[in-house]
Amino acid sequence: MMAKYDWQDPLLFHPPSYQRKLVWLLAALIASLLLWAGLSQLDEVTRGLGKVIPSSQVQVIQSLDGGVIEAILISEGMVVQAGDPLLRIDDTRFRSDLAQREQESLNLSLTRERLKAQLASVSVANGSGPQVWQRQVQIQPQQLQFAQAEQAPELVEQQKAEYRHTLSQLENRIHIEAQAIHKKENELKELATRIQTLSASYQLIMRELEITKPLAERGIVSEVELIKLQRQANDAEGELASLRQLRPSLLLERDEAVLKRSEIALNFISESQSELNEISAQLARLSQANIGAQDKVDRTLIVSPVNGTVKSLKINTLGGVVQPGEALIEIVPSEDQLLVEAHIAPKDIAFLRPGLPATVKVTAYDFTRYGGLSGTVEHISADTITDDEGNSFYLVRIRTDSNRLGKAEEPLPIIPGMITSVDVLTGQKSILAYLLTPLLRAKENALRER
Numbered sequence: 001m002m003a004k005y006d007w008q009d010p011l012l013f014h015p016p017s018y019q020r021k022l023v024w025l026l027a028a029l030i031a032s033l034l035l036w037a038g039l040s041q042l043d044e045v046t047r048g049l050g051k052v053i054p055s056s057q058v059q060v061i062q063s064l065d066g067g068v069i070e071a072i073l074i075s076e077g078m079v080v081q082a083g084d085p086l087l088r089i090d091d092t093r094f095r096s097d098l099a100q101r102e103q104e105s106l107n108l109s110l111t112r113e114r115l116k117a118q119l120a121s122v123s124v125a126n127g128s129g130p131q132v133w134q135r136q137v138q139i140q141p142q143q144l145q146f147a148q149a150e151q152a153p154e155l156v157e158q159q160k161a162e163y164r165h166t167l168s169q170l171e172n173r174i175h176i177e178a179q180a181i182h183k184k185e186n187e188l189k190e191l192a193t194r195i196q197t198l199s200a201s202y203q204l205i206m207r208e209l210e211i212t213k214p215l216a217e218r219g220i221v222s223e224v225e226l227i228k229l230q231r232q233a234n235d236a237e238g239e240l241a242s243l244r245q246l247r248p249s250l251l252l253e254r255d256e257a258v259l260k261r262s263e264i265a266l267n268f269i270s271e272s273q274s275e276l277n278e279i280s281a282q283l284a285r286l287s288q289a290n291i292g293a294q295d296k297v298d299r300t301l302i303v304s305p306v307n308g309t310v311k312s313l314k315i316n317t318l319g320g321v322v323q324p325g326e327a328l329i330e331i332v333p334s335e336d337q338l339l340v341e342a343h344i345a346p347k348d349i350a351f352l353r354p355g356l357p358a359t360v361k362v363t364a365y366d367f368t369r370y371g372g373l374s375g376t377v378e379h380i381s382a383d384t385i386t387d388d389e390g391n392s393f394y395l396v397r398i399r400t401d402s403n404r405l406g407k408a409e410e411p412l413p414i415i416p417g418m419i420t421s422v423d424v425l426t427g428q429k430s431i432l433a434y435l436l437t438p439l440l441r442a443k444e445n446a447l448r449e450r
Contacts, residue, residue: 045423046352048396050342052362052418054333059306061329063089065296066322069315074329076313080304086329087315089322091300098293105290106152108283114159115276117142121167122272124265133181133258137265139171170268177261184254191250195243202236209233308333338400338414340375342422343393346384351426354378358398361421365405365412373414375400377424398422 067089074086123138144163146156209229216226311330315322322328340360344352360373381395404411 044351044426046344046348046426048342048344048348048393048422048424050340050396050398050420050422052414052416052420053339053341054416058311059304059308059331059333060327061086061302061305061331062325062327063302063322064299064324065094066324066326067091067093067300069318069320069322070300072313072316072318074310074313076310078310079308079334080310080331081307082304084304086302086304086310089300089302091297094293094296094300098290098297101286101290101293105283105286107155108279108286110146110152110155110159112276112279112283113146114144114163115272115279117144117163118166118272119269119276122170122265122269124262124269133261134178136258136262137174139167139174139265141167170264173264174261177257177264180257181254181261184250184257188247188250188254191243191247195240195247198236198240198243202233202240205229205233205236302328304331306331306333332416334403334415338373338375338403339378340398340400340420340422342396342398342420342424344396344424346392346394349380349394352377352380352394352396352424354380356424356426358422358424360398360400361423362405362414363419363421370405370412373400373402373405396422396424398424 069087070090071088073088074080074084080086121140121142123140125132125136125138141164144160146159209226212221212226212229215221216223308331311332314326314328314330338360354377356377358375358377360375361367362372375398377396378399379397383394384392385395386392404413406412
């Protein structure tokens with residue numbers, strides 16, 4: 001017969017100590033696991049496949065002006081750096097045009113310096129009085145100094161001769177007008193002398209007439225003598241009036257000669273200034289044209305605009321003619337950064353945005369050994385793209401921080417076309433959240449089926 005169970009057995013209320021410790025240990029372990037799962041974070045990533053593309057488009061090298069090929073300095077497949085010469089076009093006609101323009105610019109520059117010297121050589125002051133007009137126009141020849149004297153001695157001598165000839169002509173014209181002024185002044189002096197002499201004679205005649213008239217009235221002097229004196233007085237008075245009327249016209253003629261003399265100098269200054277302005281404008285226009293001509297000469301040496309690899313060489317004939325704008329060379333750029341195009345499924349696109357960090361794994365290199373490339377999402381297509389097999393995806397571009405894997409001294413090159421796997425970090429989630437997600441999804445959908 002089974003022994004009767006004693007519910008008051010002390011073991012029911014006081015289990016052994018090792019059992020209690022085991023229970024507490026399990027409880028602490030479970031609590032620690034829950035705490036660790038709740039606090040530990042795992043990265044949330046969106047994965048996609050893609051390939052490396054050039055970070056800039058294939059560079060098509062052209063010749064703006066065309067010409068005859070003089071030298072081909074590269075070959076297909078050659079690695080070039082930015083600024084490396086690729087080919088050279090014969091620059092004979094461009095250099096000839098540039099030399100002609102430079103010669104014209106030099107001649108204009110010398111002419112400008114001569115005109116400046118002409119303007120500095122002539123000055124005109126105000127005033128036209130008898131003692132002023134001689135100092136009104138001043139001509140002081142300048143010592144011509146040309147910076148290009150050694151560069152073009154013949155042109156410099158021509159400009160000096162032109163300067164001397166021009167000033168000599170001006171001095172001659174000024175001298176002729178000065179002689180005309182002197183002539184009028186002499187005529188004025190002679191007129192003044194004649195007026196003074198005639199005025200004195202007239203006064204004497206009038207005095208003689210005053211004395212003779214009473215004598216004629218008393219019959220001492222004949223009336224004929226009185227009439228002669230009266231006629232002489234009238235003639236002297238008329239001639240004196242005529243001479244006095246002549247003086248204003250002589251003064252006017254003298255002043256006109258003085259004015260003409262100053263106008264000759266002023267016209268010379270005005271014409272020289274106008275010519276100087278025109279020459280300066282021509283020089284400015286020609287200076288811009290010279291820049292274009294020099295640019296044509298410089299562009300005969302065609303250089304690489306980027307670091308990269310020569311993909312194709314369109315011309316191979318020395319002496320061949322290149323048309324303006326014709327494509328000559330194609331270069332695939334190799335920049336310090338790579339651009340990766342990845343295909344992301346529509347269901348994974350929700351949390352992607354430009355600026356998110358990403359890891360690019362190149363399938364050609366073992367990720368566990370060589371690692372991947374860090375990068376940043378740069379672009380997300382606005383809509384899905386469908387390939388030939390009917391698969392839809394978003395096109396995402398990631399720009400990497402580097403263009404190579406491996407050690408700095410032994411880099412592993414990455415070239416366009418390599419296949420990649422892309423992980424875009426979209427956020428973080430705790431381990432507990434990962435574990436509860438299936439349960440929450442099951443709870444949401446449980447007991448709702450028909």
